[in-house]
């Protein structure tokens with residue numbers, strides 16, 4: 001029996017991975033481990049909460065004792081690490097936690113895994129480690145050029161993972177995903193943020209001219225990319241998980257408004273994000289060679305996602321209170337005021 005520890009399992013992509021894997025692999029046990037930061041939400045795991053092969057434990061990947069107890073108690077033999085501070089804008093406002101979790105936390109988790117002795121360790125990383133790419137597509141052998149504290153802290157985590165492979169011979173695989181969207185995404189990221197704000201007829205603060213490009217990937221395709229890397233990836237290798245679907249922020253915003261039947265006057269161009277990367281784009285032939293392929297088209301997935309937020313106000317309305325509103329004020333009040341002048 002395999003005992004798989006999924007860290008950061010109460011977040012957006014980690015919970016989608018757990019919901020998918022628990023059902024697909026009843027022969028494995030899944031231990032969901034999460035600190036439950038502002039972004040961690042136990043509601044995301046409700047669909048599997050009664051399953052026999054699922055357990056939840058609250059804990060921090062940067063806390064040695066807690067990690068050790070969990071590895072031992074559940075005789076963990078495989079780890080998939082989603083745990084991270086994940087929002088670029090917050091990394092500009094308050095970077096400490098990013099380095100603590102995304103770099104130091106990865107180190108502590110990995111070191112405890114080495115001491116405990118595990119099989120495979122999968123590190124979930126991001127296209128942002130490549131930095132801005134004006135033309136063409138990033139491949140796995142490209143050098144790192146992270147531009148935000150978030151991206152730099154994720155690159156730091158990856159480098160530690162690489163070092164443990166080379167130095168200690170640990171069985172590691174890295175995935176680098178592109179901009180992911182779907183249900184249960186914390187409403188600070190552009191897609192759920194704009195959809196839920198537009199539902200309430202609030203202004204949508206689009207940074208700069210809105211022509212920045214992101215490569216959009218549906219969450220369920222990201223999950224199967226990680227599944228493929230977990231079971232078929234070669235030890236010590238990194239795999240891009242791309243949507244191969246470049247879209248400008250302004251175009252995504254128009255599509256959201258159109259589907260919701262809301263006016264374009266809700267769009268407000270505001271002062272740009274500091275150090276804003278203009279474009280990400282990746283080549284994912286390496287993962288495809290392992291047999292992975294996407295199942296969803298962007299049009300269908302976007303439509304289904306917008307509909308999900310329309311139909312699941314119970315999920316996001318309780319998030320948009322307290323700390324969320326403080327963050328909103330800090331991030332957007334001055335920007336929106338500057339745009340009104």
Ligand code: NAD
Nearest residue numbers: 008010011012013035036037039040060061084086177180
């Ligand atoms: P998220 O912010 O929704 O979830 C992160 C989860 O990690 C939360 O549940 C949080 O409570 C938990 N966490 C944070 N610090 C922790 C700690 N110290 N110990 C234990 N748990 C902790 O993020 P997400 O969008 O689901 O991203 C998951 C992973 O995928 C991250 O590693 C992120 O860098 C990567 N990624 C995200 C995207 C994207 O577009 N969202 C794209 C590529 C890669």
Ligand code: TDX
Nearest residue numbers: 086087088126128179188189190191205206207212249
């Ligand atoms: O209010 C906004 N206005 C705006 O114009 C927000 C929140 C974003 N944007 C722009 C900035 C980006 O060009 O939209 C684009 C997407 O922004 P985010 O949703 O914040 O994502 P991004 O910065 O691209 O990073 C995401 O993809 C890579 C995830 O948050 C990361 O965790 C992942 O690694």
